[in-house]
Amino acid sequence: MPDLSFFPAFPLPYSALVVFGLLLIAGYAAGELFFRMLRLPRITGYLLAGIALGENGFALLKGDLFRMADLFLNIALGMIIFQLGQRFSLRWLRRNRWIVATSLLESGCAFAAVYFALTWLGIAEPPALIAAAIAMSSSPLIAPVVARDLHAEGQVTERALCLVVLNSVLAFLAVAFMLSFLHSDGVIEKIYFRPLYILLGSVLVGLGLGFVAAFLGWLLMPREGGSVILLVSLTVIGIGAVDSLRLSALITLLVFGVMTKNYARGFRLATFDTGTFGRLLVVVLFVVSGALLPLQWQPQWAIAVLAFVVARLAAKTVAVTALAHPSGMSLKKGGLLGMMLVPLSITEFTLVRETAQSHPEIGADLGSIVFPAIVLMELIGPVITQWALRWAHEAYEPVREAA
């Protein structure tokens, strides 16, 4: 009898790599199925695949795999935020100040509407304040990804990408501010110190990354995709640094994006098309997001969740529509732009988790209201976004093949 000990023992040990590859295929397949057969956004397919494979489904996505996926997730998040930064134009805001006004009004209205709705329902002040601050924000991931998938171009697309940047930053600062406020005991310095640290620190790191990119661009003169390698590296460094410094990755990468667009030669258009690599990252991002979605919810909070969703949606849509005309667009497009601001996603989870870590007593109630709302808005958000872009005639509708 020959020695057969070189054969592996059965059952085979769990391989994170094999499962990860399978996850990507499943996500991609679901995305294409949704897009081609149902005319629904690809990312909805990725999310549902993630849910099916995550802890609420077949529980394939776990342990080692999460740590591995986490790296990709951060790169994907970083790249999308960075690209938003590249598109973000201060010059445009100077030429059309009504856009800034729209941003302030829609975030302000969302804050007020959610705060009053929740306190009216008898929710305690602290969680209501934080929930209202989170309600200001819109997912900075869904609008750009869906718009790119549909090759959308026009004012609804362009402004949505601008407004999600502004309101995400505002929401982030508002949450930081509210948390300081709740713990300040009335001491003014305490209120401002942490938000100020986050803002200035993040801007400085973003500027630093921008200078390094400019220097590397000058030194290495990257060509043919070389700049993408450098940008991915710098983005990962940025995310790591921000994590250690307890700053905001969002603000840092936005500033980094703005810097490279305006000051780093050779990088200006570097990530406009990250191509296949970018698409791969998007698949990972949303499959993993789907797997992470906390699907459990408590029926006794249903009214509060509904109030959060409806108040926020109404406030944003009405505010954006109200300023549509002076900001230079039709009422119809204004309304559709409002709808583009409805989605929420993984970035808002981070805000809740952060609150829960530092303030467990607020975290429980807050999570009960906001988590189900985010899940809902992450699932239907892409569909609403796609619908808004199609109705605005900004999505590209190709010539149908002649029968």
Place this chain on the structure above:
Amino acid sequence: MNERRIAPALDFRHSAKLSIGIELELQILSAHDFNLVRGAPDLLELMRRVRHPGELKPEMTEGMIELNSSIHESYRALLGELRTTRDLLAKQAGRLNLAVSGGGTHAFHQWAEQRIFDAPRFRFLSDLYGYLAKQFTVFGQHIHIGCPSGDEAVHLVHGLARYMPHFIALSASSPFSQGVDTAFQSARLNAVSAFPLGGHMPDVPDWEHFNRYFAQMYEYGIVDSMKDFYWDMRPKPEYGTVEIRVCDTPLRVERAAQLAAYAQTLAFHLLHIAKEPPPQDVYLLYNYNRFQACRFGLGGNFIDARTQEHRVLKDDILATLTMLHEATAETGNEEPMWLVREAVQTGQSDADWLRARYRESGFLPDVMERQSELWMGQT
């Protein structure tokens, strides 16, 4: 065999002699990456809110709009109107994060990525012309000159044929196409040349013969209306004008107005001063002279049909400007003709300007940015 089609008679509408008007096809760019962007619907929607002279129209693709001037007697009035509309367009585009630009081509837009929309007209053209329909994303200036009658229009078209290379060289602003330097001064016309009904008007002596030619083409089922002829210069009976269509959209409206004045002065000369009929061989040399002007611009070789003489196109334009002194005085076009002379003498064409910008930065989006700033008067 189908029933015989009966051609409608073409009525040449009377219009004020030597009045001028222009159409400019303009590029709509994203102020983000300076590629063509489907911004026309948003921009036109915003322009409808402000009072402006002339007319703005949507075009085949949403990355393009057409600016139509009103009808003018003088260069000065035309220029004033163009500047007003230009300033309004630039301001409104800025509010939408868009840029508007002149130039005959977009430097790096890829025609393969040109998206054809599912509208009936697009589908028809796309089905008929295949890739030509996509490649036709080019931007030209059309100049209209008022004519009182069809006979005069036909006469004027023949007379202007000799000067066609002048208009190409003076407006050439499309050296780049599909991301490469084409070596042409006007690469745009190469896209136009591929269409079957392009080229020049047939050698008909008068309006009656022209009508007969049109009726024949109509009865063969080749054309349905005058719109189907893509000639470099053609009578436009429904406007009562002669239309010159060889010009690239210049980088600035000032040059566009100068070209209109040049056409007006030439037309005055051809209708009032020049006695002899147009030379016989002008159409024999037509394609050669046209190619030279597209490829080399002001430096191209030009063969004069009357004298069989070869000369540099630049010299022929300077000689023409001198010959036109009487017509210039009669039409009051001293200033624009002097500006044209200055541009020709310094040898600086729009195409050269664009190449110089490319040498500075090596990056075509930068070139498009500078090009749009120049058109919008922001430099």
